[in-house]
Amino acid sequence: MVGVVALDPSRASFTSDYRDLAAVAAARGIPALRVTDVNASATVAQLRVWAPDVMFVLGWPQLVHREARDVPRLxxxxxxxxxxxxxxxxxxxxxxxxxxxxxxxxxxxxxxxxxxxxxxxxxxxxxxxxxxxxxxxxxxxxxxxxxxxxxxxxxxxxxxxxxxxxxxxxxxxxRRRREADGLIDWSAPTLVSYNLIRALARPYPGAHTYHRGRKVIVWRSLLPVASAPPSALGAIAGTVIAKVAGELHVRTGDGHLRLVEIETGGATAIEVGDQLGDPPL
Missing domain, CATH: 3.40.50.170 (Formyl transferase, N-terminal domain)
Incomplete structure (x- = not known):
């Protein structure tokens, strides 16, 4: 391996699963170049110095233009x-x-x-x-x-x-997803919320909801193994209907969902009867 082109840490916010590959390369004695633009003239010039046979582009957030693509002979x-x-x-x-x-x-x-x-x-x-x-x-x-x-x-x-x-x-x-796409809509069917939560699990930023105006990250959930109790059927979507063995059971549009791992940031504990939902206005 003749070199690694890595996204500069200043651009880390543009990709949620960012890793500084320049540091990984340096630890292995491989030359590395941190860049903000893979198509910049300085980047292309360094590629020409390295003169690679082939260039593998893995997880790069920018399109690679022809000038850079044409450098490796293969x-x-x-x-x-x-x-x-x-x-x-x-x-x-x-x-x-x-x-x-x-x-x-x-x-x-x-x-x-x-x-x-x-x-x-x-x-x-x-x-x-x-x-x-x-x-x-x-x-x-x-x-x-x-x-x-x-x-x-x-x-x-x-x-x-x-x-x-x-x-x-x-x-x-x-399309590109945005932070707002990670907001859980508790009025949606249970499977929709479950799929969103598992889609945004680590290394991604987590699906989220709000409790008393504070953001709550939901890292992991499970589908229910039984129907919600009759006493919960009248609850509105987003209501915490039970706490069982560390899980929060939350009313959804067609049932309920078990929240197994959440992150509240040290905010007030979430209790049965509390409401989860949209951000404060």
């Missing part, structure tokens, strides 16, 4: 954690769980002018179970990235790497 290869051409765009793992999908995947592709649109060189799928959260999918993607690179590098070296164009007629896109 090309630039990116990854996207979906089965392209499906679900191009932002936050694919979060969307997979929010939408309740049962299959995910990882695609290596040659970088092109469009977002996630280049020719596919490697692709594998994995199942998504009802208990899986963002951390589970993240670990599967990391394992597939290691496997993919281990297969791709020898194929690149031998000149045997094959590729196939994406079928643009099957392409779909997902």
């Amino acid at each position: 090309g630039a290869i990116g990854t996207h954690p979906t089965l392209l051409p499906e679900h191009r765009g932002r936050h694919p793992l979060i969307w997979a769980l929010v939408e309740g999908r049962t299959r995910g995947g990882l695609t290596f592709f040659r970088l092109a002018d469009g977002a996630d649109s280049g020719d596919v060189v490697w692709q594998r799928s994995f199942d998504i179970g009802i208990l899986d959260d963002a951390g589970d999918l993240y670990r599967r993607v990391e394992a597939l990235e290691r496997a993919g690179i281990a297969e791709l590098v020898p194929a690149l070296e031998s000149g045997t790497l094959t590729s196939r164009p994406q079928d643009a007629t099957r392409a779909s896109y997902r």
